[in-house]
Amino acid sequence: MAVAAEPVWSVDPRTGKAREQVAVEATAEDVDRAVTAAAATRDALADRTVRAALLRTAAGLLDEARPEVVETADAETALGPVRLTGELARTSAQLRAFADVVDEGAFLDVRIDLPDPTTTPPRPDLRRWKIPLGVVAVYSASNFPLAFSVPGGDTASALAAGCPVVVKAHPDHPATSELCAALLRRAAAEVGLDEDVVALVHGFDAGVELVRHPLVAAAGFTGSVRGGRALFDAAAARPVPIPFHGELGSLNPVVITRAAAETRAAEIGAGLAGSMTLGRGQFCTKPGFVLAPAGDAGDRFVAALADGVKGTEPGVLLDARMRDAFVAGAAERSGLPGVGAPVLPGAADEHTVTAGFLTVDAATLLRGGHEPLLEECFGPLTVVARYATPDEIPQVLALLPGNLTATLQMTGEDPEAAALLAALTPLAGRVLVNDWPTGVAVAGAQHHGGPYPATTSTSTSVGATAIERWLRPVTYQSTPQHLLPPELRDGNPLGLPRR
Incomplete structure (x- = not known):
């Protein structure tokens, strides 16, 4: 039959x-x-x-x-x-x-x-x-x-x-x-x-x-x-x-130097908010992990990011399964010890979700036990890891898997730039400087790929x-x-x- x-x-x-x-x-x-x-x-x-x-x-x-x-x-x-x-x-x-x-x-x-x-x-x-x-x-x-x-x-x-x-x-x-x-x-x-x-x-x-x-x-x-x-x-x-x-899958890390945060905190915060919420965070190139400095400059960046994300209306994800996974993923990550939520992502109603971001100290990540923060969460969520000293940046980057993109936000005469660009290059197929990864131009020189699991x-x-x-x-x-x-x-x- x-x-x-x-x-x-x-x-x-x-x-x-x-x-x-x-x-x-x-x-x-x-x-x-x-x-x-x-x-x-x-x-x-x-x-x-x-x-x-x-x-x-x-x-x-x-x-x-x-x-x-x-x-x-x-x-x-x-x-x-x-x-x-x-x-x-x-x-x-x-x-x-x-x-x-x-x-x-x-x-x-x-x-x-x-x-x-x-x-x-x-x-x-x-x-x-x-x-x-x-x-x-x-x-x-x-x-x-x-x-x-x-x-x-x-x-x-x-x-x-x-x-x-x-x-x-x-x-x-x-x-x-x-x-x-x-x-x-x-x-x-x-x-x-x-x-x-x-x-x-x-x-x-x-x-x-x-x-x-x-x-x-x-x-x-x-x-x-x-x-x-x-x-x-x-x-x-x-x-x-x-x-x-x-x-x-891809986390698409972003590194913000201290000099960049000191001179462009508001600009970088607004740019990140736009990139991570574009298409309700459902781009494969969404910046899902950010290394930003601790201290006053980093605080100004976080405040600008919060203002940008708060201005985003709740949205519908592609299907109910993805919505449920996003809500569960946001709850799991925000519930980890030492994790803050300046703007808490999650469910808005039965069909929509709100954008948000989480913060954590880089030192906390380096101690282990926070692996979900280093994994992609599909939807409008990003993680901001605050580093106290520049030497924490390559240590945290060493924890990341392969990515489609990696981004460096720097100043024109940034003394850290060359070393950080060298540290980001092995992680991704496209490396950006003072730009945002969402949006992939169709061109002869384009590369949309990267080390596994990207x-x-x-x-x-x-x-x-x-x-x-x-x-x-x-x-x-x-x-x-x-x-x-x-x-x-x-x-x-x-x-x-x-x-």
């Missing part, structure tokens, strides 16, 4: 009530059909001109559907039309940016060494480039229903590399996922590709089946440490392990080099010209950048 498929409901986080059923959870057979169909489109994606057209067409369709996309995403996430309009613009810009990457062709990393019998050992004719891995599994993020979801950076970069994509939808925005997947599939049809170049599945079990499927060649994930690590382990445990590029690999999920995750190098040795791919032939018939 067949088991009925579980329904997938769209839920309004503002009320906790179901809006509509939008899909059913995929079975193992459904996942197999989706992956197999996606794999069959791989040869058609080999044409770079078609790939670029697909990305630009998808961007245009998303822009045309903006009112419906924003309305649907807001109904499922409560992130607001202004935020989501900006996120949609970022999403379509990412797609166009990767189309430009495809057109340029430098991502193929063509390298040619002509034969030289005089070297030791003699060098044959060697021609190297990069080819797509195959079907990519993409696991959508909860906090970015567009830019890190179905039409987001993982999907855009994988398609740009020539890899078909099967997306596992996030349960917080299934209707948005279905809408965006339909637009991507329509874009494929409009440029002459099979719609199955992009597929969508729902359900926890489907996510596990996806990473285990033998035709899936790589995976990209944005989410929790627990969920990402489970999938990472499953990817490694396969008979043929695959690359798993996971973004899991990410499970050394790659970036934002920027042009995100495409490298879905490629592997191949070298042809002593191969006749007529058998070489056009990209590697003498005369450079395609006009590609070469080394």
